[in-house]
Structure formats: C-alpha cells, structure tokens
Amino acid sequence: MPRRVFVHIGAPKTGSTYVQNVLFDNAERLEKAGILIPATFAAHDQAMTDLREVPWRDPEAYWTWDLLAEKAAAFRGDVILTSEGFGAASAEQAKRAVESLQPAEVHVVVAARDLWRTFPSMWQQSIRARGTWRFEDFLAAVEKGEFEGFWEHYTANRMFLRWGDLVPPAQRHLVTVPPPGVSHDLLWQRFAGVFGIPDGLCEMTEPTANPSLGAPEIELLRRVNAALGDRYPHRMPYQRVVQQHLVKAVLQKRANNVRFGVGLDRADWVMALAEEQINQLRAYDCHIVGDLDELRPAVMTDSHSPGELADRQLLDAAVETIVGMIGHADELRQMIPPGHSGVLARVRRGIRRRLG
Structure with a gap:
C-alpha cells in the first residue's frame, strides 16, 4: 500500500501538460526515489473517462479507474495520479475515487489561473474538442449565469467543494499559475514542492509545442x-x-x-469575478503554493472576438x-x-x- 497518493485533478489550462510531461519523462528516476507515476499519460486519461462515465469514452480504451487504483495500491511509497479531467468528476465520482485509494493518505492537488487568460483558453479548448459555439456566445452565457459547467469544470473553487472536502485541510493543495512571462520552471517548482520531489531529481522538459490558434x-x-x-x-x-x-x-x-480575447468592455466584470474567486479561496482551508493575488489579471488589453473578423x-x-x-x-x-x-x-x- 502506498504511503501517500497525490491526485492532481486540474484545472484545465493551468500548465498541467508541462507538469505531466516532466513527471512522465522522469518516471524511472522518480520510482527509484520512491515516487510512482503509474503507467502512461494515456492510462490516466482513460481512467479519467472511466471514472466520470463520459459518453465520449473510447470504446477501445483499456485502462479503468479501478485498474489504475490497483496499480497504485501495489506500490510502497508515494504515488501521483494526474489528469486535468479528474476535476470535472461529480461529487459521487470523486468520493468513489478517494475511497478507492484509502487507507493511503490521499492528497488533492488543484491549480488555478486568472480568469482573463482562462476564458479565451477554455473556449479555444472547447472548439478544439469539436465545439461550435461563438466566443461571444460563450462569454455571454457565463456572464448571464447560463453556463455553470465553466465554473464546475474550470475553477479550483468548485473542484475543491467536490474533491477537497473529502480529505483533511492539510491534504488539500492549491497551486497558483504564475503571471505571463514567468518561466515554466517556477510552476514546476511549485508542483514539485507539493509532491515532495527533491530539487534536481528530474531533468526538465522543454515546454511542448502546443501553440494557441489565432x-x-x-x-x-x-x-x-x-x-x-x-x-x-x-x-x-x-x-x-x-x-x-x-x-x-x-x-x-x-x-x-x-490574437483574440475578452474585450475591455468586460474588464470590470472579470475583475469582480477574480476578487470573488480570491476571497472564496482565501476562506477555504487549504495549503496554498504561490500567491492568490496571481489570480487577479495583471495585464488587460483590448481584444476582439473571432466572430468579428x-x-x-x-x-x-x-x-x-x-x-x-x-x-x-x-x-x-x-x-x-x-x-x-x-x-x-x-x-x-x-x-x-x-x-x-
């Protein structure tokens, strides 16, 4: 049985791909140091679709949540499970996941990023996942309270209510994403500190070329x-x-x-949402790595919607x-x-x- 299991559950668009690449690229080094990253990234992704019982799960997928949990249970040391899709699990699904990993000490790790950058990134991801709605329609739906899925699937606040409440406060970890222009190394250092990975153990991976579309x-x-x-x-x-x-x-x-993004006509609205998010997370009993002030947009320049081209x-x-x-x-x-x-x-x- 593992000593501790860290479940990194998201949120999407918070640098998770970079962190995961470093973890999986150094899996052998980490295992020798007593930290297991079971199987492959694809296995974690498949286990996520099984846990959430999504209708778009690949019928040829081999890995299930139970199989991944079984792999974790056989290791004596620390284990890291990671998928930015875990965070979208329902309360019942999250409870099932945590209970299946016990009696190991389960830690829940969530990352958060400022909303000014999150809104266009999230919409672009939805289009790259076969979505068809216009950017301005997406923003309007969030603004009018007609798209609760955004808050449920893309913000640390809601994820903690489903996952964080299942473990003691000392086992809830919030990692804030540094502002634009800061090296990816800082984000890795924050995650590594949570996971207990010693400095210098991992060879750093170059950020994957996954540029945003114009x-x-x-x-x-x-x-x-x-x-x-x-x-x-x-x-x-x-x-x-x-x-x-x-x-x-x-x-x-x-x-x-x-480029495209949220227009300055919505700047006050986004800033108000950021303050609300910061206040909620400050009131939530968890271990914060980084600075909640980083969730306040640092640079807000005017942008246009792709639909206006x-x-x-x-x-x-x-x-x-x-x-x-x-x-x-x-x-x-x-x-x-x-x-x-x-x-x-x-x-x-x-x-x-x-x-x-």
Whole structure:
C-alpha cells in the first residue's frame, strides 16, 4: 500500500501538460526515489473517462479507474495520479475515487489561473474538442449565469467543494499559475514542492509545442466543426482525424498573429469575478503554493472576438489552410516506401467493400 497518493485533478489550462510531461519523462528516476507515476499519460486519461462515465469514452480504451487504483495500491511509497479531467468528476465520482485509494493518505492537488487568460483558453479548448459555439456566445452565457459547467469544470473553487472536502485541510493543495512571462520552471517548482520531489531529481522538459490558434484559425476550425454535421462525433475519432491532420499538421503551424480575447468592455466584470474567486479561496482551508493575488489579471488589453473578423481574413486563412493540407498530404504520400503505393489502394477497396 502506498504511503501517500497525490491526485492532481486540474484545472484545465493551468500548465498541467508541462507538469505531466516532466513527471512522465522522469518516471524511472522518480520510482527509484520512491515516487510512482503509474503507467502512461494515456492510462490516466482513460481512467479519467472511466471514472466520470463520459459518453465520449473510447470504446477501445483499456485502462479503468479501478485498474489504475490497483496499480497504485501495489506500490510502497508515494504515488501521483494526474489528469486535468479528474476535476470535472461529480461529487459521487470523486468520493468513489478517494475511497478507492484509502487507507493511503490521499492528497488533492488543484491549480488555478486568472480568469482573463482562462476564458479565451477554455473556449479555444472547447472548439478544439469539436465545439461550435461563438466566443461571444460563450462569454455571454457565463456572464448571464447560463453556463455553470465553466465554473464546475474550470475553477479550483468548485473542484475543491467536490474533491477537497473529502480529505483533511492539510491534504488539500492549491497551486497558483504564475503571471505571463514567468518561466515554466517556477510552476514546476511549485508542483514539485507539493509532491515532495527533491530539487534536481528530474531533468526538465522543454515546454511542448502546443501553440494557441489565432483568431482566423480558431474561427475557421469552429466553422469546420459545424459543417462536419454528425461526422467524427466522438472524441477519439475527431482527435485522430481533425486534430491530427488539420489542427496539428496545418493550423498550428501558421503564424497565428491575430490574437483574440475578452474585450475591455468586460474588464470590470472579470475583475469582480477574480476578487470573488480570491476571497472564496482565501476562506477555504487549504495549503496554498504561490500567491492568490496571481489570480487577479495583471495585464488587460483590448481584444476582439473571432466572430468579428472580416470575411476576407477568413477566406485568406481558408485558402492557406487548403495549401497547407496539400503539403501535408504530399508529406504523407512520400512516407510510403517505394513499391508499396498499391497497399493504400487495396485498403481503400477493402473499406469500400465493407461499407458498400
């Protein structure tokens, strides 16, 4: 049985991918030091979809929450489980997760980021997960109190009410995300301190190239999603096709110079929300790593919504994207070894026969 189990539950868009990359890249070093990161990142992600019983779980997924918990239970030392999707579990699902890890000492780790940066990042993530709503509609829904899912799935306050209350105050940890321009190393140091990872044990990983899309690119993807209709309706097929061959292969490689964000007309509203969030977390009994003042937006510049772009900007982006996809298709073609070009034709004929 492990001594302690740290469950890092999110929130999304708080640098979790960077932290996870460092953890998994150093899994062997950590295990030798008595800290287990079970299996792979994909295993944690699959266990998350099982725990939450989401309808978009990959039917071919192997890992379940119980299987991951069983892997953790067999280790004598400390264990870290991590998925930014854990935080969206219901109260009942969170209770099941924590109880399945006991009698080990369970710690809940949550990260928080200022709302000025979170709003556009969260909306972009929803579009990259096959969403179709406009940025201004998303903001309006949050502002009118018509989208509680944002607060439930993307803020530490709500996550703590479902997860944090299941463990003693000393085992609840809040990590604040440093302001823009600060090195990723500081975020890692904060997480490492919570996990009890000694300085210098891990080799630092370069931040993964996962750039945000610019306004024309994300608006183009939103319209593509709407035009897809019922094609690629689930998470995994969409990721394998649209994410792999459109977003990663083409859209992310564009300059993405036209940025978007919350307009200054909503600055007072966002600042008021930030103060409310800070006050709630200050009143919550937990271990804070960082500074709650970092949840107050440091830089608020005027921005526009992708929905306000001129048709010419979108047309130019669409044409350049088609050119990019032609180049991507040619790269894939060149990867086929000489003499094997007929393989694809046979595969296509076989697929047509099965579908026909």
